[in-house]
Amino acid sequence: MTKSPAAADQTGKIVAWYDRHHRDLPWRISPPMAARGIRPDPYKVWLSEVMLQQTTVQAVKSYFTLFTAKWPTVTGLAEAETEEVMKAWAGLGYYARARNLKKCAEAVAYSHGGRFPDTEEGLKALPGIGDYTAAAIAAIAFDRPAAVLDGNVERVISRLNAVDAPLPGSKPLMRALVARMTPTARPGDFAQAMMDLGATICTPKRPACALCPVNESCAALASDDPERFPVKAGKKERPVRLGAAFVAIDETGAVFLRKRPGHGLLGGMTEVPNTDWTARQDGDTGTDTAPFDGKWHDCGTVVHVFTHFELRLTVFRSRVSRTTAAGQGVGPGWWEPEESLAGEALPSVMKKAIKQAIPDAFQPRPRAIEPMQSRG
């Protein structure tokens, strides 16, 4: 593809900026390391890219460390129990990513000889890998000059070129503009440079244009209002849904849990029994929908904001014996001991509901003070 002199000039300045100002991240091979011949591990590139989909660097760090310690290779992840993967992913959100992560690991381990495909097309055929992630892995792990376009790059590109057309319709144009800038030398570092630039300089609010390596050729800065870009389509309002959740506690302090269906909202994750979440405002959030009869104590309401609706969940608590609960027809599920609740595949909304019913549920259990042991 033809590269305009202006675009090539911007590319050189951005990669040079990256050499000086790149972020050091747990999954990244920084330029000094790369200069010593260290190559990225495609498994870690893939894992980090999936975790980073719509998720902040800060949130991903601890999960990445945990996953790579627990499963150092893609084959190890492929051989893991899906439930263990969901437990490890719990709290990170967008749980289809975890389900697809496991499927993708299995495909790579069992259908690709344990090695990731090294082309965009091959990568994109795998579960959970779309346009962005395929291009990112191809560029970063395999040195392919793929056009990497994520939210950061969209912001940088739309400002450099003052793209007036709104997202997401302007995506093909943006992709073409990135492709025009993508070098054949160090395409992976160029991609990461664009993302670092968007994350640290070309920020959504109050961009630090004075520190930008390409401020002289930025159309948005020249037009004096860089914050106007990227232009986005209007967002829809967020409806409210109501529901009730039931925290049943047995004589040992164990909590009754069950499994959600494998697809859809919070698919494959663990939950406490709860009603459907509906838009109805007539108050069908009472104990008539409880999983079994009993004295249900109203613990109040928790509010949880999902991407496309806000949930107001009325939480009820009941102390029952297992035999009583079983006799009253408690549905499929299991009693989870209090001390292992924190390790379950509970999404944040469920932890929030359980905390509402049992405020110290996820606190480290107070332990008896043991006498100091003398050694020798």
Added chain:
DNA sequence: AATTCGTGGGC
């Protein structure tokens, strides 16, 4: 093409 799909932090 438009919806669905989490969560936490910043301002």
Added chain:
DNA sequence: TGCCCAAGAAT
């Protein structure tokens, strides 16, 4: 406080 945002993918 409410809104925006974050290395998007699947359907």
